[in-house]
Amino acid sequence: MxxxxxxxxxxxxxxxxxxxxxxxxxxxxxxxxxxxxxxxxxxxxxxxxxxxxxxxxxxxxxxxxxxxxxxxxxxxxxxxxxxxxxxxxxxxxxxxxxxxxxxxxxxxxxxxxxxxxxxxxxxxxxxxxxxxxxxxxxxxxxxxxxxxxxxxxxxxxxxxxxxxxxxxxxxxxxxxxTAPPGENSPLRSSGGCAAITGLTAGRVMDYGLKDSMNMGGCMAPAACDTITRNFADFGRTPSDYDAVFTGDLGVIGKKILLDLLGEQNIDLSPIHQDCGILIYDNETQDTHAGGSGCGCSATVLAAYILPKVVSGEWKRILFVPTGALLSKVSFNEGDSIPGIAHAVVIEHVEV
Known part of the structure; x- marks a missing residue:
């Protein structure tokens, strides 16, 4: 154990x-x-x-x-x-x-x-x-x-x-x-592998927003809350991470997140990336604010983030998928849209 x-x-x-x-x-x-x-x-x-x-x-x-x-x-x-x-x-x-x-x-x-x-x-x-x-x-x-x-x-x-x-x-x-990956694993390099070393559980955050077409705005407060608590709980600052990835805030939610963090004197802009912005080319693919969905952060993690951690290009990253907790019933009844974000600390580990 x-x-x-x-x-x-x-x-x-x-x-x-x-x-x-x-x-x-x-x-x-x-x-x-x-x-x-x-x-x-x-x-x-x-x-x-x-x-x-x-x-x-x-x-x-x-x-x-x-x-x-x-x-x-x-x-x-x-x-x-x-x-x-x-x-x-x-x-x-x-x-x-x-x-x-x-x-x-x-x-x-x-x-x-x-x-x-x-x-x-x-x-x-x-x-x-x-x-x-x-x-x-x-x-x-x-x-x-x-x-x-x-x-x-x-x-x-x-x-x-x-x-x-x-x-x-x-x-x-x-x-x-629980054991390091074997030699045949796609997630093992000559220098090491990727591993989870910590996590921060998200809290449901409700700022009263009701616009289901602006989920980035609904989720940004939860992302801010989880990221700041991760920094406080582990005694870290943005400089302790090579990158912080949110799930699918999109271009609008990203701006709100950086503004909220700025109010707490945290400048995340040099290392922040959003999976929803990374997955599409907004200039040519007409996705408006970017990508979203459970598959957004999951595919970007598997295809883009983990290989860079395995290679050692990134030594420690914070993976923060974000969610808007609405249902078709709650939305049609006029309820607000709470948000949540769970953070996972992923590090390059030598084996």
């Missing part, structure tokens, strides 16, 4: 790291046409993924990425003790159907677009508590299934305001292990 070291009010440090053994990312053509297109493991030109419905397409997407992550390290479902996964749909339908047949004991999660941070956090805690040596963490989202769930059917042709983000069609998966 790994010892957990409680830091401050909401953070936990691990005296032994939790290692990334494998990862995988699958996206649709729009994401493949973006700046990170050559980094994803698979790009599917068919957004239906060979299925009859958008929801089935997302389930297939999540099942395929989980299988790919295991195959990259020659693992079978019997080698993985637990699966923590989620999506944006009601009753996490894409994940429930996607996990069926894989055969791994399963916990379904919902943290909106912050779900990859929640999955990695709970997976890490399960491993440190001794409940197995290996867990699978995965999330997915699909543009069409999310539009159908939260906004309008695609055939409606509604106009999107410039504050709106574009839900990423994609899925990312990571396998965590």
């Amino acid at each position: 790994i010892k957990n070291l409680h830091n401050g009010a909401a953070s936990i440090g691990f005296d032994s790291p939790l290692y990334f053994e494998s990862c995988a990312s699958i996206v649709s053509q729009k994401e493949g046409d973006g700046p990170l297109g050559n980094l994803f493991d698979m790009i599917c030109k068919d957004p239906m993924f060979g299925c009859d419905t958008w929801e089935s397409a997302e389930s297939t997407l999540q099942k395929e990425v989980a299988t790919l992550a295991m195959n990259r390290c020659s693992l079978t479902p019997e080698d993985v003790q637990l699966m923590f996964a989620g999506d944006l749909l009601a009753q996490t339908a894409a994940t429930s159907f996607g996990s069926a047949g894989i055969g791994i004991p399963f916990y379904g999660l919902y943290g909106a677009c912050s779900t990859m941070g929640e999955s990695l956090s709970l997976g890490s805690l399960a491993l440190t508590a001794g409940f197995g040596s290996r867990v699978l963490c995965t999330t997915s989202s699909h543009f069409a299934s999310a539009e159908k769930e939260f906004r309008f059917p695609l055939g409606y042709g509604n106009q999107r305001p410039f504050s709106a983000t574009w839900t990423v069609t994609g899925s990312g998966a990571c396998i965590l292990n």
Whole structure:
């Protein structure tokens, strides 16, 4: 059993790291046409993924990425003790159907677009508590299934305001292990590997915003709260991180976050990046404020962030997926949209 070291009010440090053994990312053509297109493991030109419905397409997407992550390290479902996964749909339908047949004991999660941070956090805690040596963490989202769930059917042709983000069609998966990855792992280099060394649990933050087309504004306060508590709990400043990645604040949420942090005399601008801004080329792809969805931060983590940590280009980063906790019921009843953000500390570890 790994010892957990409680830091401050909401953070936990691990005296032994939790290692990334494998990862995988699958996206649709729009994401493949973006700046990170050559980094994803698979790009599917068919957004239906060979299925009859958008929801089935997302389930297939999540099942395929989980299988790919295991195959990259020659693992079978019997080698993985637990699966923590989620999506944006009601009753996490894409994940429930996607996990069926894989055969791994399963916990379904919902943290909106912050779900990859929640999955990695709970997976890490399960491993440190001794409940197995290996867990699978995965999330997915699909543009069409999310539009159908939260906004309008695609055939409606509604106009999107410039504050709106574009839900990423994609899925990312990571396998965590209590032991360092083997020589055949895609996440091991001659210099080392990537590992989780700590986390900060998010708090639900509600500033009373009600605009579902400006989720960056709804989520930015939660990102600010989690980042500042991570710094306070671990006694760190921005200079202790090579980069801080938020999940999908987009261009508007990013500005609000930096302004909120500036009010606390924290200048994050030199090292802050947002997965929703990274995944699309806003000049040519017309996504307005950027990308969003559970699959946004998950695919960027697997395809872009982890390889740079493994190589040692980044020694320590803070991964902060962000989520807007609305439902179609709460929104239609006029409720505000709370936000949440979970932070995971990922470091380059020599092995």
